[in-house]
Amino acid sequence: MMIERLGRRAVLRNGTLVLATGTLSSTALFSDALFADDDRAGLRVGLVTDLHYADKPPAGTRHYRETLVKLAEAAAEFRRQQIDVLVELGDLIDAAETVETEQRYLATVNREFSAICDDRHYVLGNHCVDTLKKDEFLGAVGQSKSYYSFDRNGFHFVVLDSCFRADGQPYGRKNFHWTDANVPQEELDWLASDLAATDNRTIVLAHQRLDVSNNHGVKNNADVRRILEASGNVLAVFQGHSHQNDLKEIGGIHYCTLVAMVEGAGEENNGYSTMEIRQDGTIRVRGFRNQASREFV
Numbered sequence: 001m002m003i004e005r006l007g008r009r010a011v012l013r014n015g016t017l018v019l020a021t022g023t024l025s026s027t028a029l030f031s032d033a034l035f036a037d038d039d040r041a042g043l044r045v046g047l048v049t050d051l052h053y054a055d056k057p058p059a060g061t062r063h064y065r066e067t068l069v070k071l072a073e074a075a076a077e078f079r080r081q082q083i084d085v086l087v088e089l090g091d092l093i094d095a096a097e098t099v100e101t102e103q104r105y106l107a108t109v110n111r112e113f114s115a116i117c118d119d120r121h122y123v124l125g126n127h128c129v130d131t132l133k134k135d136e137f138l139g140a141v142g143q144s145k146s147y148y149s150f151d152r153n154g155f156h157f158v159v160l161d162s163c164f165r166a167d168g169q170p171y172g173r174k175n176f177h178w179t180d181a182n183v184p185q186e187e188l189d190w191l192a193s194d195l196a197a198t199d200n201r202t203i204v205l206a207h208q209r210l211d212v213s214n215n216h217g218v219k220n221n222a223d224v225r226r227i228l229e230a231s232g233n234v235l236a237v238f239q240g241h242s243h244q245n246d247l248k249e250i251g252g253i254h255y256c257t258l259v260a261m262v263e264g265a266g267e268e269n270n271g272y273s274t275m276e277i278r279q280d281g282t283i284r285v286r287g288f289r290n291q292a293s294r295e296f297v
């Protein structure tokens with residue numbers, strides 16, 4: 001069953017007061033009673049993706065500096081909702097001229113991000129490891145691995161890393177083309193054994209898309225999907241990279257693509273969400289600003 005609910009944009013379209021005043025909190029306008037706050041989920045996860053933070057002027061639709069203000073709004077909402085887990089789905093930073101400058105961008109945005117929640121997880125995006133190498137990015141954010149799994153409240157989470165070239169070399173320091181995204185055999189083997197070892201219902205977290213075969217898709221995503229479907233426990237995949245809302249269902253698994261925080265100027269062009277997983281397996285994504293809300297079972 002898949003029900004697509006009205007997102008923040010639709011609410012704003014009918015409620016111009018928030019755009020006019022800019023003083024109401026984002027939550028004040030959210031009218032969907034299904035997301036009552038006293039109705040605690042099995043688990044509540046804060047989700048952001050494609051922040052592309054950089055201290056540089058806008059380019060096209062990407063407003064790099066505004067990410068800090070947008071992230072502050074998301075942080076206030078995540079604190080209000082008392083999220084259990086915080087996930088960043090990749091492209092936390094955008095490219096800098098030098099490694100030192102890039103490390104400064106990362107330190108700046110991670111100072112804000114890391115203050116939101118102790119239980120936080122970083123998915124590597126291609127922009128995270130454009131200027132930096134993987135160990136430099138991971139070292140700066142305090143995460144030991146680029147792909148791994150963890151359990152919370154009886155749910156299993158898998159963080160994937162698709163930042164590998166077709167020849168298996170890890171991305172880093174401008175050694176790749178962004179469309180050449182792959183999950184190498186070693187990671188596929190790990191994924192299969194990791195999923196075989198759990199009976200918990202599972203959520204997969206990825207940057208590049210596992211549900212499309214265009215430039216935004218992982219090249220061998222059919223191999224990944226085969227493993228996810230074989231497990232029988234995977235409820236959903238959350239991903240970013242293409243910067244637009246999308247939701248597909250393939251082989252009984254929902255692939256929910258989240259909107260990019262960096263896209264567009266002004267607070268109205270923010271995008272972030274909280275995702276509730278209930279013990280009955282229902283997943284509800286409560287989207288803010290340009291992020292669509294979703295509910296699926």
Ligand SMILES: [Zn+2]
Pocket residue numbers: 050052090091125127241242243260
């Ligand atoms: Zn991006």
